Amino acid sequence: MPVEVWDIRPALAPMVSFVCALLVFIGGSRAGWRRFWSMSAALLKFIIVASMLPGTVGGVAYTFRFAEFAPGIGIGFRADALGMAFATVSSLLWVVATVYSIGYMKGERSLGRFFGFFALCVSATVALALAENLLTLFIFYEVLTISAYPLVVHDETPEALRAGRTYFTYTLTGGGVILLGIAMTYVVSDGVLAFGHNGIVPPDTTPAVLAILFVMLTLGFGVKAAIMPLHGWLPRAMVAPTPVSALLHAVAVVKAGAFGVVRTVHDVFGVELLRQTWLPDALAYLAAFTIIAASVMALLQDNLKRRLAYSTVSQLSYVLLGIALLNPWAAVAAVVHIANQAVQKVTMFFAAGAIQRTTGKTNISEMSGIGRRMPATMGAFGVAALGFTGMPLLAGFISKWHMSVGGFDSGMWWVALVMAASALLNAAYWFPMLYLAFFKPVSEEPTLGEARPSLLYPTLVCAVLVILLGLVSDLPGMPLSIARTAVAQAFGM
């Protein structure tokens, strides 16, 4: 167990972007003001989160509690390894995404609202990552739900509003189920909701109650994690501007769901307790089904962002599958995939957005020769695509390898088969696009015309991150090492 140290930084990190959001709301009509606060808050938050990393690696969990609203429950933050893994990714990608959004959204209207809610979303994400108890997690989970809505409907078209309604219906219903689950947990555990003790639910709970709790919490969080058949909102929410899709629908919102499931398994039930039930197996099968089925759906999409959305649905279930196997290797895969998926998917979204802004093309079938027109952008896209197919030395391989080893280790051979099938399906829906972009002969050779620098450089930075996460992920403070610390704590190793 990590040593708890009282420190304000876990609360400060979300607070920074919350304050930024307020400032942007206040003076958001002026571009300079908006940019300055968005950028400085992003950087400041990343610095705060990063400054806690050495402690996390060294086995310290910085803790900060306030606003206790009944004995034992309240709003508290605790930077344990699992939370730090998520918080680091979110805050790092926020910096990149802010640069990108400033470039992408130039000339759009209602930018004060956009950047304000953007910051609010990240604030909520980091807060829920560092939440010290289940209730705090849920509170910020819902804040995230609400503050993502104005971003989803940013275009204010009827289509966007419809998508927003779908989004709200799904996620808020999920939120309601979670709330009931938490209330039930609270009653069952006799008032304990704090993480970090290898399970909140007492071991003598009856199997029926365990089953109901597990189903409520995993499916509740599963809505945002877009586990099939609860994924319907995600592809529709792709009407949002691309930076939003990138950061929120590939990183913050959906990952919050996946993260919730991880917390549920590791910290609400505890690995030991779940081992004695059939519940995680059921989750594993459902996740495996989602991985394959969503990939098949992705194959059928022509719109690039929709294909990305289904790919996200598929990739998120890696996290769920990994966590459901109750094996340390697979659990590492789950946690590290939160980071790997995020970086790879953001790269792709950034590239998709850059293409859309530069050429106006959104459908894959229109993108012949786009790689010869925008080689750097598409090169970054290619790196991420290779990462998803599990190419060694790229981020995705680390996840796939751990997952496969975990599958074998726990005697579930089919997990490796699912991984292999997923890799092939990923190849099947990304490689044709690379072919179109780079190799398909076109009647008129496109002239070189890259995206503007504020779109291009964030994309390239993310592509470099994909490589770094495949090469040096095991260095202290990098996702793999943090994930291993987190898993070691959850498994009591």
Place this chain on the structure above:
Amino acid sequence: MSEWPGQLLVSVLALPVTGAALCLPLHRISDRVATAWTLLVTTVTCAGAFMVSVRVSHVGPFSHHLGGWLAPWGIELRADQFGALVGLAAPVFALVVFYGVRYSRHAVEAARRGPYDALLLINLGGLLGFSFTGDLFNLFVFMELFSLSAYALVAYGKQKVAAAASFRYLVMGAFSSLLVLFSIGLLYQLTGTLNMADMAYRLADGVPHRPVVLAFGALALGFMTKAAVFPLHLWLPDAHAAAPSPVSAILSGLVVKMGIVGLIRTYDIFQGAGGVDLPTFNMGLSTLGAIAIVFGAVLALIQDDIKLMLAYSTVSNIGYIAVGLGLFNESGLTGASIHIFNHAVIKAALFLALGALTFRTGYRTVSDLRGIGRRMPITVGALSVAVISVVGVPPTAGFVTKWYLAVGAVAAARPLLAATLVFSALVMLIYYLRIVNAFYFRPAVHEEVERAVDPPLDMLAPVVLLSGASLALGLIAQVPIGIALPGVMRLLGGG
């Protein structure tokens, strides 16, 4: 016992009523002076009530015996935890009055403004007196004070329905007052006392069952009507929708809560009384509450008039409180009691924000107010925050209530109830979304909307403060909970 808290209690009750008497003559002299006087009295009274609450939270309940006569012979003023929750909400009243200065100039003609101010002060006095009395008859007197003033205030509404709504309110209000009076008479006859604590003590001491049940029924029914618990809510929507916005805020935020406080007093009195089957009553109350939640939510759904929608939302929210009371366990009662306070803040914020919109544009329906979000960003922003709070999205005040009620329902092994609580709020949210969409994401249809700007600071500040409070109270929820919890334990302890 030190004397000052008692004096404070007395002055909090006496000041508004006597102040109201001065309102009319002052009005003759000058509109401004009268307004200033009203503001002064309200502010001082509310500050006093707030201090009473602070004292309760620090040292627990305290009493003051008028004239030094101890209970059960004398008249006892008593500030307990539930009264303190109302006292805590008193600043809401002050903010509403502050806001109402400009609003009433626009909504109330000059000649009627004197009585208007007086009625507000009387209402305030009635509310506080009702909450801070230990004597059943005084309870009735104060109830009549705030009820009668409320009927009259509703009639200040400009729409044609206002008079009719006021009349219906009056009829049902009078009916419920009669029930309460009947019950008080019966109880006095049975026990020979009017002091509530003393009465509870004597009732527990073996009194004929049947009349006690009758008294209990009459009292509970009376207070349930005051609180507009389904199906006794019929008077509420029209009355709240017809009244001027500040009055609506007070009615929805505070006046209906008096019925709830009355119900809690009923529990206090009949806790140990033989023959009264409290568990059955509670089961019925929580079921009615659940129906009210759904019914209010669904009827709110079909309104285009936002004020009417807010009124139905009040029906729904009273349902929450009824469910909490009916659960009668620690979490449920805590949730119910803090919602007395939380809902006062939230609903006042909603009505005042909407009032500001109407003040600037003259419209009050969703379809007319399209596109207002861009024109009045601060007001609509405050409205949105309050909306989020009223449907119980974390981390707002509404969520705290929802959390306690859900835990209470689960702990009472009533999962269906828990699901109703949680999901009806979602239905509401998805509906409220229509408002937000219309305000922010749709083009304006009226020129008045295009021209509108945020209201002046004296109206804007109360809106923003209340809306901010409805958000902040989710984070500092331990304040009302800390006050309510000992009271809840006392109720559960079987006092």
Place this chain on the structure above:
Amino acid sequence: MSVHSNSLLSPALWAVLLPLAAACLSLLYGRLPRRGRFLLLGTAPVASALFAAILVRGVLAGSSHEIRLVRLMPDVYLSLRVDAAGALFGLSVAVLWSFIFVFSVGYLRDDRYAGRYHTFSMLCLAGLMGVAYAGDLITFLAFYELFSIMSYALIVHEGTSSAIAAARKYIVYIAAGGSLLVMGGALAFSASGAADFAAGGVLGPGTPPTTATGAALLLIAGFGVKAALFPLHGWVADAHPAAPAPFSAALSGVMVAAGTFGIVRVVYEVVGARWLAVLAIDRGLAAVAAFTAISAAVVAIKQDDLKRRLAYSTVSQMAYITLGASLLAPGPLTGALVHITNHASMKGCLFLCAGLLARNAGITRVSQMGGIARRFPVTMAAFTLSALALIGIPPLAGFVSKWVLGYGMLDAGAGGYLVVLLGGAALAAVYLLPVVRIAYLGEPSEEREGSLAPARPGNEAAPSMLAPIVALTAITALLGIAAFADGSALSLARLAAESLAGSR
């Protein structure tokens, strides 16, 4: 085995990094000066060859080293290790690539996507060098996947519909094979807890037999796709004709061999010869390899497309190597390893000749080659010599490897497979000699003669295309004649086989 104190000083690392740097540099292909860009890019394969030679010298002198670059995961490193087998393979790759690069300069002179070609070509070279010096299974897989996937770009390069179809077929096979490899690797890793290559294998005696079987089959099948083992060879015959000639040469010369090299690593250093023998997988593998060797040779006879015929020949020849490796004895393994090198030289040369003919005369079919030797005398001379070597005529390279292989078979008590060896050689004569006969003795078609400039010395082809062909032919001869000299490829192969299969 020594662990280098400073990994930056390791020639192995630079042999991998330089091509990577060249790949990055060639992104700017269009902006570099015409002459300078070839010098700059050409430095990479030549320098890699030099580094590889230094490493060979070191291995022959008895030193070997291992460097750990970075820890990818717990117990899994990105590590380079130079042993005799790797040094031999690395040198073969780098030398062949140097010639291929020179050839491609001429071959792609008018190609507007030449920059793209060089980028991916250099990436492939980096991958192959990494495969040669990989110190563990994960590193091996990493570089293996790198060049496998990047090869797609080179196969599809010409953009014709047949190239696009062939490349698609290739990537499907390779991606599937890659998935098998990762599964097998994960299985072996979960059973042993180590991803290193280790003499005798990493699977302990306590491993469950099902696990060992699974790991062995998955890994061998995975590499078998690249090594073109029947029935996984489907991509080979389409990919070779579709690719630009220099890349066909690389594909046949070293890339398919990388698959067999992987099989060698799996058999001896991952699963271990002992496990293979226990599970009887070695016999199954040998049977599959023998069947592949003969059947592919038979199919080759019927091909009219020259590159396709050569491709089937490659399938057949690679099966020899797999056969030699599957006998689990130092003798046949020596033959197998040296055949990788020899075959690279011979088949590389043959494909370059075919490419030259295709580019300068538009000839892609054997039936069009009548009398072509008069127009392309040097090219056809080189072709003939390499063909003879491939058939196994002494004292050329092919003879040496087959001799060693056959001798080893007898030595290992598997003399029955000599039939395959001899049959294969005979069939090679049947599919290669007619080409030579037609080229020298066949009647030229009038149409072709009209379109070609008359034969004149120096008019045959650009020097940048002709020189590599001549040089490779010389190397083929040298590999045969000097096979038994000190420091020859054969001696290195023998060293490698001893260390791999010697300690059972």
